[in-house]
Structure formats: C-alpha cells, structure tokens
Amino acid sequence: MDLVDRHAKISKDGDTRLVPIPDSAVPVIQSMGYEVIDGSAHSRDRTPPQERILNELSDLPREVLDELPMKWEYVGDIVIIKLRGSAEPYKGRIGRVYAEQLDKSTVCVDRNGVTGEFRRPEMEVIYGTETESVRLENGIRYCFDVTKVMFASGNVDERERMKNLDCTGETVVDMFAGIGYFTLPLAKFSGAKRVIACEKNPESFGFLRRNIVLNGVEDIVEPVLGDNRDLPGKAFADRILMGYVQITSEFLPKALEMIRPGGIIHYHDTFYVNEYEERIRTIFEDACGPGGFEILGIREVKSFAPSVSHYVADVRILSRRTRRTLSQ
Numbered sequence: 001m002d003l004v005d006r007h008a009k010i011s012k013d014g015d016t017r018l019v020p021i022p023d024s025a026v027p028v029i030q031s032m033g034y035e036v037i038d039g040s041a042h043s044r045d046r047t048p049p050q051e052r053i054l055n056e057l058s059d060l061p062r063e064v065l066d067e068l069p070m071k072w073e074y075v076g077d078i079v080i081i082k083l084r085g086s087a088e089p090y091k092g093r094i095g096r097v098y099a100e101q102l103d104k105s106t107v108c109v110d111r112n113g114v115t116g117e118f119r120r121p122e123m124e125v126i127y128g129t130e131t132e133s134v135r136l137e138n139g140i141r142y143c144f145d146v147t148k149v150m151f152a153s154g155n156v157d158e159r160e161r162m163k164n165l166d167c168t169g170e171t172v173v174d175m176f177a178g179i180g181y182f183t184l185p186l187a188k189f190s191g192a193k194r195v196i197a198c199e200k201n202p203e204s205f206g207f208l209r210r211n212i213v214l215n216g217v218e219d220i221v222e223p224v225l226g227d228n229r230d231l232p233g234k235a236f237a238d239r240i241l242m243g244y245v246q247i248t249s250e251f252l253p254k255a256l257e258m259i260r261p262g263g264i265i266h267y268h269d270t271f272y273v274n275e276y277e278e279r280i281r282t283i284f285e286d287a288c289g290p291g292g293f294e295i296l297g298i299r300e301v302k303s304f305a306p307s308v309s310h311y312v313a314d315v316r317i318l319s320r321r322t323r324r325t326l327s328q
C-alpha cells in the first residue's frame with residue numbers, strides 16, 4: 001500500500017514490531033487500528049551482510065579472509081558457521097562480527113557434523129552464551145539446543161513432504177523421532193489420528209515433549225522415551241517413519257512387526273547413487289519376500305558423501321500372511 005518508509009529499518013521492541021512510516025501515512029495507519037509512536041529509526045543499509053562482514057574483518061590475513069564462510073544457518077537467534085583452520089586464532093573476533101552484522105546473539109562453529117547413535121552435533125560456541133532457540137520452519141516451531149541436538153537443514157523438503165501427506169485417521173509410528181523433525185509437521189497438518197513418537201536420547205526427548213506442546217499437538221502425539229525395539233503391539237500401525245540412516249535395515253524387522261497389512265513404511269538410508277534402487281529392493285525382499293511389498297516411490301533427500309546420497313523409499317507392506325509364508 002506504499003505506507004512504509006523504505007529508507008528506514010523495521011525494528012523490534014519485545015513482542016512488538018516497529019515499522020517506520022512517513023508522516024503522510026499516519027492517518028491511514030491509525031484508521032487501520034495500529035498504534036503510531038514517535039521515535040527515530042535506523043537507516044536501512046543495503047550492503048549485503050557478506051560484504052559488511054568482510055569490511056569489518058578486512059585487516060585479517062588474506063588467507064583467512066578468503067576462507068571466511070559466506071553462507072550460514074540460523075536457528076532463531078543463533079548463527080551456525082563452518083570455519084577453516086586458518087581462522088582459528090581469530091575466532092573470537094570473527095564470532096563477534098558475524099553476530100553484530102547478522103543481528104544475532106550467539107555464533108557457533110559446526111565442527112564435525114553429527115556423530116554416534118544419538119547423532120550428537122559437535123558445536124563450538126565462539127560468541128554469546130545462549131545455545132537454545134526456536135527454529136520456525138513451514139509453520140512448525142522446533143525448540144532445541146544446537147550444542148546438544150542435531151538439526152539436518154538438508155531434510156527440509158522431507159519435513160515438508162510429511163506435512164503434506166494425507167494421513168487422515170491413521171495411526172503413525174515415528175521410530176526415530178528426535179525432537180519431532182517429522183512427527184510435528186505430520187501431526188499438525190496431515191490429519192493423523194495418533195502419532196507414537198519414540199526417541200532414545202533423553203536430551204532430544206526433553207525437547208520433543210516441549211515441541212509437542214509448543215505446536216499444540218498434545219492430543220495426537222504420544223512421546224515414548226526408549227529404544228523403538230521395545231515398543232509394544234503388533235500389526236497396528238498404518239504408517240511408520242524410519243528416519244535414520246546407515247543401519248536402518250537392522251530396525252526393519254521391528255517395523256514389519258508393527259505395520260498392519262497394507263500399511264506404508266517411509267524407509268530412509270544412504271546408498272551409492274548408482275545402486276540405490278537395487279539395494280532397497282534387496283533389503284525388502286530379504287525382509288518380506290519378493291511378493292510381500294510394493295515400492296511406491298523413492299526420492300533423494302540430500303547428498304551425503306561423494307557418490308552417496310540419503311534416500312527415502314515409500315514402501316507398502318502387503319499381507320502379513322504373504323510375509324510369513326515367504327519367510328518360512
């Protein structure tokens with residue numbers, strides 16, 4: 001409506017946003033029910049943050065400047081960057097400059113992706129103290145501590161796909177729920193009746209419980225702390241999410257025990273790009289027999305390593321009788 005002063009910056013004051021307007025817009029804005037206050041606004045600096053960061057650090061050695069990250073990730077008020085070795089002696093100052101120029105409170109360095117059964121991240125805080133924040137993505141709030149719990153930003157399309165599934169009336173099991181990566185979008189938007197979200201890491205589980213409340217899905221999601229192989233019940237799930245890679249097939253017998261005939265398993269794993277279809281088929285043939293399943297689709301979630309990608313296969317499991325007969 002051309003009511004905003006585009007030369008000045010929008011700013012925050014607690015939960016309020018202050019939007020600069022020219023004097024001429026005051027009557028219209030007030031008639032729309034907004035409060036108009038007097039104050040000064042900062043002029044908007046159109047210089048890209050990458051350029052401002054390089055300007056602020058321009059006295060660092062050339063090799064350090066050349067290797068400074070020009071991409072980063074945000075988790076609420078936290079910035080996550082990757083740093084090369086040459087930057088090590090200057091990391092405190094680098095952290096401060098990134099925080100200032102990106103207007104965030106904490107800067108962390110992602111040291112080595114994630115490791116171990118719990119997929120724990122290796123993060124070093126180089127500026128600030130607050131490591132817990134809320135990431136807002138596709139209408140879902142994910143609260144977590146970036147130093148304790150992983151968040152695979154590359155899985156965003158898969159999280160969105162879970163949101164857009166039609167699971168009306170279904171009972172769903174998320175065997176590797178984490179902080180609710182897939183559980184939350186599915187529970188909030190897909191129409192599922194019940195989602196059993198199992199997580200073994202107590203720290204992730206704590207955030208899962210908080211995120212269930214934060215996203216208002218308490219009536220749908222049942223969080224379970226523990227190993228998914230101990231989940232009770234047989235042939236009750238309409239859909240099972242297996243969002244884990246590299247050793248996923250070890251958990252397939254348990255998934256097959258819980259799925260009802262005709263139910264769907266979303267099976268994640270990493271494979272060489274030239275053999276993923278064959279490998280997925282073999283894994284399910286070994287587990288269910290050749291006629292015991294139907295592959296509905298396979299998609300690449302993200303690149304994992306040279307020539308290796310993370311894939312998700314949607315697999316319909318046919319009758320339990322077929323499976324039992326074939327495995328005998």
Ligand SMILES: C[S@@+](CC[C@H](N)C(=O)[O-])C[C@H]1O[C@@H](n2cnc3c(N)ncnc32)[C@H](O)[C@@H]1O
Nearest residue numbers: 118119152155176178181199200201227228243
């Ligand atoms: C890699 S994370 C989930 C990744 C997620 N799907 C995403 O999109 O980022 C896998 C989670 O499974 C949990 N986990 C590993 N083994 C488990 C088990 N046997 N039972 C339950 N949870 C398990 C880990 O603690 C971790 O939080």
